[in-house]
Amino acid sequence: MTLSSEKSRKASYEAARLARLERALTVDPDDRKLRLQVSAAKKRADFAQQLFLESLSIDHDVIDYRIVQASQRYSLDGIAESLMSFQSALTAIYDSLTSGPKERANYSANVKETTRLGFGYSYPGSVGFVLTIQSQQDLFGGALDDTSAAIEQFFEIDNLNDAIVASRTLGLGAISEMYRWVRSNATHGNSIDLNWRHSRKGYSGRFIDLNKFQFLERLFAGAEEREVKSLSVEGILVGLDVQTKRFHFVQPGGDSYKGKLGNDFGGEPKEVPSRYIAEISIIETRTPATGKLSIEYELFGLSLIN
Template structure:
């Protein structure tokens, strides 16, 4: 009877806290880690899970506020606006209630509402096409952050139950299981973003080998291009080196989401004794 009374009192106090948080314009996040591998709640695993969660949420908020970013960085203003504070912890797996002060506009919308909505869309990644869609909408940085958060929970052996009580009274949340996060990690590590761009340049041909299909071309006081000859490149003509040519180069930039590394690959499509018209509008880059 005493236990039932205490549980009832705890429920009443929790409801009063939600009401007070709404009046004080505070968003409430219930973050619960469930150990699914019968392991202990190691401090390093728990702290990494919570830190990567904060970083992911801040990166999403920064994208909604300032636009997508290619690298996993965010501004101090976005961090301050999305910083969650420790409210209290509770038993039953490992539950943490986090508080995020916010402001409302004239329509009574909280400053974090759009970021909360976007967060739950991000954790529903289930394919490479979904990865690319999120990357185009919110930036490569968000993909890197959701990879790191998922990997941290996989390493710790956790399911993550994330639920928000927004300032408008709406409740959002879902259980993101360890197996699902393991799939997210695998999908992101297998996904990449490739942008192809055809570039007309004027440079000095310092090396070419039609047998191996390779070339080396240098723009004076500019870039250095090394790569392969295109399939339609004229291999029958002799191309004297150490002289200037007009060149058309296909540049492919491939970004690996999980590591943020970018690889550049160059293909020489053709050479000409005449310089190309560099003032002409360049063809729009193509994403693959």
């Protein structure tokens, strides 16, 4: 057994013992002897946790992830989904900050390994997990400091505009993974007490109330960003149906555009196939909750090339 494994076992044991005594004290809060036992047990639990932290190398962050439910009715799937979606969100945010925003959530093997959470120990009293993650050091701190800060900032979002800005800044891939974490906890009725001990910069964290998860789930479920771009392109009109209001336009050896006729399109008969300069609108719709990017084309004008 390694030193950190032994210390984690001891920390888990002391935390469980403290939780049992605290539960007993809620039944008989006037028991003076029990209060003294709780006080002593808390000191032992804190000391055991400190020894565990010190047993880790300096390049490790430690995350205290505590799931809290008012009903105290914890389900296995609710706990597992909360932890796994947090892992995915952490990986996605780290990748976005180091490699740039992405439209889809896909990562290299190195990124997955760098952000892989390890299990330290669990403790009762709600459902708590002490997780570890290696954090490489440089002169400015740990590699994951910005990741934890970005996760905290996500929970400052309080309106639709903030949600759209976050999806642009971090990318649809990362935001969709954050949404999965939010939805998991909102669905299972979880609040999360998240505390992060950084390898160099001390502690950060916050208590994320169930109401916040539910609010963000509703906000992102309705969030949608629509961007319209204009394009003038030379090519061949290979299909036009004024009844169904559809068109097909191609650039020889280049792009192909299929879509609907714009409201301002005259609908006059055109020679098909033939070369034209087409005025096309490109409509991009981003849905942060699903990470979906859809692109539609609208044809507004045609100029025949003689």
